[in-house]
Amino acid sequence: MKRRLLLAGFVAALAAKAPPLHAADLVVGPHAPYATIAQALTAARRGDRVVITAGLYREATLVVRTPHITIEGRDWPVLDGESLRTVLIIAADSVTVRGLVLEHTGVSNLDDRAGIRAEDVRGCIIEHNRLRDNLFGIYIQRSADCIVRDNEVEAHGASQTTSGNGIHMWYSPGTRVERNRVSGQRDGIYFEFSPGGVTTDNVSEHSQRYGLHFMFSDSCRYERNVFRDNTSGVAVMYSRGVVISHNRFERAWGSGAYGLLLKEILGAEIRGNTFSHNSIGLYLEGAVRMKVSDNDFVQNGWAAKVLANADENQFTGNRFSGNAFDVGTNSRTATSTFDGNWWDAYRGYDLNRDGIGDVPFHPVRLFALIVEKHPAALVLLRSPLVAVLDAAERVLPVLTPEALVDHHPQMRPRP
């Protein structure tokens, strides 16, 4: 798997850098040799660089058909779709686009208009662009090994239906999405049928649906991204071999909002992430054999919800603090295991001073079970009655599910 990723990266790098130094700069601007971008694109030969100077350009959808060229903005030229069309289409391999402002595609029900669309190409690089007020920001379809980095994608779509995704990958394996900032789109970053992608160091926020939404994309990696204030959080579905590490999932609030929703996922690694201020931090639905380790769950409604159909998941070395409920489940016979986590709600002792509590911890509290069964009982959250129930439960742990027990609760959070 890793080798394939490396190979993909190598090919991409090769595609971007291998061709000869650009033979010529084709400068576009009111007082430049080329008055329109379209003219320059038509004239450009393999290896050339089209330099667009500052200005406002309103042209029919631009299509790049020459491979191995670079389109570069100087002082942020603005390419305006006038609410009528896709702005730029990459239809040749190894094209680089950088330094452009692309805006106002307008909304259409017929086609997925985008600021930049890459179609059936290999090895494109889209970097340091600003995409504003587009239906879709960057749309990669049926393309391989593209790199999307350091772009700013921003929209203020009124609703999910009048808004598209920020960075959209469809049938595009091996895409690298790095250091982008996406805000206000429907889904910030979207992967479908795009295996082997690497998504790192992005910030995706204020999405109308998911900060990251991905489906049917095996063997992807997500690292050091920040997903915050997204209406529904992040959803990862129908994939296997996914690695999600050191991301922050923050402030996904409301009904049906999850810091991270894992649905029908097989064998993912969830490591070193922070889940904070989410209605549900981590939601496991039909997720099997997850390794959830070393994450911080801070001040979520439910830190983790493990549904009955989520089997054989292992939670180890995580830190749970300030959550209204640490673990919720709708099952009394869950097969997931918790071992060696730190729970701020743990009240046990450690006589032999080995750092491990001598009394097992039951992270599913009675009140959490009651609420699972009778959601309306949530009105009693933080009621003194619940404190009494908790106390009773410590004395009579028979009330809570036997299976969900941490036999080695940590006395201190692991650093």
Next chain:
Amino acid sequence: MISANGLRKKFAALEVLDDVSLDVRPGAVTALVGPNGSGKTTFIKIVLGLTRADAGSFSVDGHLADAAGAYRRHIGYMPQAARFPENLKVKDVLALIRALRPDAPRDEELVSAFGLAAEMDKAVGTLSGGTRQKVNAAIAFLFRPSLLILDEPTAGLDPVASGILKEKIRQVRAEGRSVLITSHILAELEELADDVAFLCDGRLRFAGTVAALLERTGQTRLEPAIAALMRIEGARRSALVEPATTTGWPTPAPEAL
């Protein structure tokens, strides 16, 4: 000073005061006596406005009782046992009471006579019962009221303080003010009382001067006279005789005073 007319009070089924009419005259000390539960305290509380009568009326120094309690300007009250908020200092208590009657004339004599100046900065909770009773007495006399109501005034006072208080009572009487006093110490009443009002089972069985009482009972001293009254009442009660008419004790009329 007190003119009570037909006072009645019932607590649940118990008739605590049954048509009590009593005048307390100025310039005299009236001893209000009777066995426990005879209605003495209830009578006092009605006059003070602490308790409301079911029927009847009264006035103090000619002033009818009013809802705002302004008539209480004319009364100084010394309850049987005073309890003040424990953490208040003596001076706080006196300051509060003084401030409640800012315009009244002052009589601080007892404050100095009892040597309360030395106690001013002590918290009330730390005082001995006797000292608290001194504060209590000083408060009652503080405003030169025309009527003093003293409930077991010397209980808890040492003989010296007791003597000072009695002297004060005499002084008040000499000034033409009136004093209504209850006490179980009959010898003390003998020293002070001019008039006697005797309550039993909520009815006024005797009201008149000490001389009249002695004459009626054929005794020479107040103590045996009152004892005789109680005996007669006790006998009447155990004989279940209809009261008042058969005892030979006339229902007191105002002119008897």
Next chain:
Amino acid sequence: MKIVLLVLEAGLRDLTRNRWIVAYGLCFLLLAEGLFWFGGTGPQVALSLLNIVLMIVPLVALVFGTIHMYASREFVELLLAQPVPRPQLFAGLFLGLALPLSGAFAVGAGIPFAWHAGAGTGGGALLALFTAGIALSVAFSAIATWIALSTEDRLKGVGLSLGVWLASTIVYDGLVLAAAAAFADYPLEKPLLGLMLANPVDLARMLVLTQLDVSALMGYTGALFERTFGTGLGTSIAVATLAAWCAVPLALAARRFQRRDF
């Protein structure tokens, strides 16, 4: 008005030197500071404090209030024998109890928050927490006063106070929980939220929770909370109902004081 202030002043002088009141304030001070000391952020401390406030404030206001009112009996009689109208005396007496109780809580819990400059607690949350604590102090002081004025037997009065405490902090919520389970097939959220209005302890809890972001985290029901109690209108209704929970027992106590025989 002057008389109210005089009696209140005496009450304040007395209770600010009362060791129970001082201990009560210190208890909040140490708890809050301790929670900060153990690394709590402002909102966490506020949330932990909320549980304590919901349990302890009604308990202390009821039991201490009842005992205090019984202990003040002779003093009240002495004051009633002065030329003082009863309503003013009552106002002074009640404030003399409710202010020290609220003050002990507010100062005790307030100092750590002031010291740590809120430590990230939102202004709304702090306002809600302190409003809730003070409102509970006042409401349950009023109930305690009413009990002490209505029950001659002191032991019975204190027992009644404890009963009210148990009922409002535990039993009532137990019944709500039972109702939630018994009528699980019906859409219960709104009726249950209505039931929350009928108990000052629940009401205070709602008021604070909606300000502390907790309920927002709780999915559908939480969202409904938020919409019900978190909006301007909802908060106003909650505050108004809480005020009614202070005013009604107070009015009953005042009426009792006005009419009763001492």
